[in-house]
Amino acid sequence: MILPKIRDPRFITIRRGGTLTDADHQLLALWAADCAEHVLSLFETARPDDPRPPDAIAAARAWTHGELPMMQARAAGGHAMGAARDLRGAPRHAAYAAGQAGAVAHVAAHELGAAAYAIKAVRASVSAASAVAAGRDECRWQRDRLPLEIRTLVLDDQRLRNDICWSVFDC
Numbered sequence: 001m002i003l004p005k006i007r008d009p010r011f012i013t014i015r016r017g018g019t020l021t022d023a024d025h026q027l028l029a030l031w032a033a034d035c036a037e038h039v040l041s042l043f044e045t046a047r048p049d050d051p052r053p054p055d056a057i058a059a060a061r062a063w064t065h066g067e068l069p070m071m072q073a074r075a076a077g078g079h080a081m082g083a084a085r086d087l088r089g090a091p092r093h094a095a096y097a098a099g100q101a102g103a104v105a106h107v108a109a110h111e112l113g114a115a116a117y118a119i120k121a122v123r124a125s126v127s128a129a130s131a132v133a134a135g136r137d138e139c140r141w142q143r144d145r146l147p148l149e150i151r152t153l154v155l156d157d158q159r160l161r162n163d164i165c166w167s168v169f170d171c
Helices: 022-046 052-064 070-084 089-103 108-124 128-144 148-161
Strands: none
Touching: 022 052, 022 070, 022 089, 022 108, 022 128, 022 148, 052 070, 052 089, 070 089, 089 108, 108 128, 108 148
């Protein structure tokens, strides 16, 4: 589970009664796409001919530029998650990261799902002895790429949802 039971109004757009601006929603989607893309090779190694996860990342980015409707970005995210279903370990988590990135266009709070699954992918790609350190390195890499406009929001979201995101944001 990566989404809270009660939606945080900071991740609901203003036009839907929350406080999230469209510009910040787009930044969340771009950051999620970056997180997912950073681990995409872990999926592509297992399934080099499956375009669904890279398509979801591209869809998230296209949505931010107004080149793709929200419903298509969300659908691409769902297809990427479908690519994960029969996989295990790092490839599975990497595909889920891409799926979560695509879903940000629909629900902004999926941004943390993309980041969390990317960290899980990195952890699963190394030995058990190296997993915690590798996950922390990935978490720091992600935080280094947070745009200033959404940095405080995402870091607070990580603090609040760390427990339901497998505690991967302890970095």
